[in-house]
Amino acid sequence: MNGRYGVDDLSTALSATGVVLAILGTLFSVRPLSWIAIAVLAVALVRALSKNHAARHRENEAFRSFISKVPGLGSLLSRTGSPRSQASSANFERAKRTASTMWKNRKTTRYLKCKTCGQILSVPRGKGKIRVTCPKCGTKVDIRS
Numbered sequence: 620m621n622g623r624y625g626v627d628d629l630s631t632a633l634s635a636t637g638v639v640l641a642i643l644g645t646l647f648s649v650r651p652l653s654w655i656a657i658a659v660l661a662v663a664l665v666r667a668l669s670k671n672h673a674a675r676h677r678e679n680e681a682f683r684s685f686i687s688k689v690p691g692l693g694s695l696l697s698r699t700g701s702p703r704s705q706a707s708s709a710n711f712e713r714a715k716r717t718a719s720t721m722w723k724n725r726k727t728t729r730y731l732k733c734k735t736c737g738q739i740l741s742v743p744r745g746k747g748k749i750r751v752t753c754p755k756c757g758t759k760v761d762i763r764s
Contacts, residue, residue, distance in 0.1 A: 624675040626667050629682040633663035729764050 637660035644652030733753040746764045
């Protein structure tokens, strides 16, 4: 996959549409619908394997701008974020580093999520029952480490 564009919002939507069409075509025995589903899935695959990043990015941005105008779907798309944007890429890299650190320290540290604000908290393992205070919101939780 080196140098390939990869999966973006449009490819994901095409894949989901293709799967739904394939299921409907199979359930209702409509052969043309199944052929259309195969074509849609093939387009999604070709987009993901493409090396023309500029064209795929333009297509994805046009799709995102169209979907953002559709009531109900626009808010869903804005929550997921574009994997091609700078901010999402930085967030992804940070999440990847955090997951790597958590995996390395899994035997000595317990990680939990604050129920109020979502902050990830780390506490040492093996200390028995302790009270943890979230530094972000101040919520106190009693846990067993």
